[in-house]
Amino acid sequence: MANVDSTVGTVMMSFSWIFYQRPAKGLKPEDKLDYQSSLTSAPGAFTAAGIPPSLSLEKILQNETASPCSIVDLLNYLRFIEHSPEHLEFYLWHEDYVKRFDALTEEEKARSPAWESTKPAVPGKETSSAVSTIRSTSTVSRGSSFDDKDRSSFNSKKPSTIGDEFLSQPFRAEITQIIARYIAPGGARELNISSRDRELAMQALSYTTHPSAVFHLKIDCENYIRHQSHPNFIRWVIANCTEPRMNFAYSLGATLLIFGVLTSLLLTLSSAPRAWRLFGAFFWASGSIMLICAWKGICLVLMAMGHRRLLEPWEIASNDLEDDKASVTNSSFDDVIPDTWDDAPWMIRDKKKPWVRRVFADTVPVEDSEVRWLQDVILIQGLGLAIVSTLPFLAVFMAIPPANLL
Incomplete structure (x- = not known):
């Protein structure tokens, strides 16, 4: 019986990536540790769900992550x-x-x-x-x-x-x-x-x-x-694109969904063979996976480029803003953080950029192997959900006989 339970546990762990969820947002009051309990228990015993051991807070504080x-x-x-x-x-x-x-x-x-x-x-x-x-x-x-x-x-x-x-x-x-x-x-x-x-x-x-x-x-x-902060940080680093790029991915995904529906509808109303309606299913599946991945902060183009990510606005060096450079390279005990975040040099510079430059900004490789693995998991999950959502689409449009109206 023990061997059976062990085998089942091993199989479940092997396929646990299928049900992977990013760390949840926010602080759970029941998980908090007070001063007295910390004297008898290790604060490091807690790790939020969705965070692999190699990305634990201890690993980050010990500078063992990339x-x-x-x-x-x-x-x-x-x-x-x-x-x-x-x-x-x-x-x-x-x-x-x-x-x-x-x-x-x-x-x-x-x-x-x-x-x-x-x-x-x-x-x-x-x-x-x-x-x-x-x-x-x-x-x-x-x-x-x-x-x-x-x-x-x-x-x-x-x-x-x-x-x-x-x-x-x-x-x-x-x-x-x-x-x-x-x-x-x-x-x-x-x-x-x-x-x-x-x-x-x-x-x-x-x-x-x-x-x-x-x-x-x-x-x-x-x-x-x-x-x-740590669960929210892991949730944030899994994403490989900034908000403008994510909004662009949402728009492109929605456009592909609409184009897929219109394509299949026009082919259904025409006298074209039913097999041609698969083109609509292709656009539907492409839009679905793009929307699902964008919902989790993943840009498919950056993944296809070899696990790259967009630089954040504060990471982009400026030759004419020396103070802004210092804000990135200074030690943790500096005084460069402004009172009003809208007045930060990097934010002002980012707002002045054209929309296209904010969407298609510079990229750098994702160096941490665990982060790359989590991104792959989300991509595979998105692909699976896209296929599942495409099956009803195919069932509806492939079952309708040609209307021969066009």
Whole structure:
């Protein structure tokens, strides 16, 4: 019996591609992991349906995937599509911060003890003063940058009640910048977190610069990326064309469907042999597969060119817009993201392009083999659905006798 079940399971897995569905959109509340559950279970245990193991979030964060599914592509997707790069930025910063903190000497580590969530709300007068100072120096406007002026500002505003132990904690200046950038209200990359988590982080960072002080924020960021951004990103990278090209494919597919119906109808009304009506079925099938693939973001022409994809507007370099170049090549901790996305240089340049250039833009190869495989699966599914939809079409028109009207 066990052998039979094993054989059936193997067969089902072999044909699972027939029923493949892209990852669903949105965040499922029942799948969320909170801070406490993350201490006893691995956040990485969840992977949304439709995402193969080779495209898991862990693989992307470890830089084991290729374009268009690399970590740089994920960051650009969060920047330019979801407009929420701060979650990945903070997650990557915390991962790097843990490594740098662990590299400190034991004496330096001792100045910043680990934070425990059971600590009192107000540890003491000194820490309370530190919270006030952090609040007063951590409210910045969107688009501001951090440099030595921030450090001098922090040092000039510190009250005398803050002890040397607080100021001598390792990475205190950097933590002040992180608070201003990601945690404080109005920060340049303010995280989408609850007021309770914000207060907890501010309280913890007023006590220590240990990575555990903001570990719960890292969990929140990973939770958001894993359950919402990552599935949406995989759904997005499977598509090989931009919206203008997709709309063009919709229009062409619909045109072929209409042409197929008209062709078969005219041949039916004429005295032509019934076999000629197959021409109408050919146009019907071609339009069907084009519409089905376009619905899933696949352009048949780009597939026929050898798994190529259209360049996104922000990926196209401009010789006369140096700032726009920087927006693509800068590190994840830059300030090039505009307040209004309609004012972004790449978007302005893209809107000025003629419609034809937006549809037939430059292409690049799809490098990741798993993405190419998923595109092939969708293409085969589209072909199968097109054949199935053509059979009733043939049954209707082939059964009608010639009208001999034309």
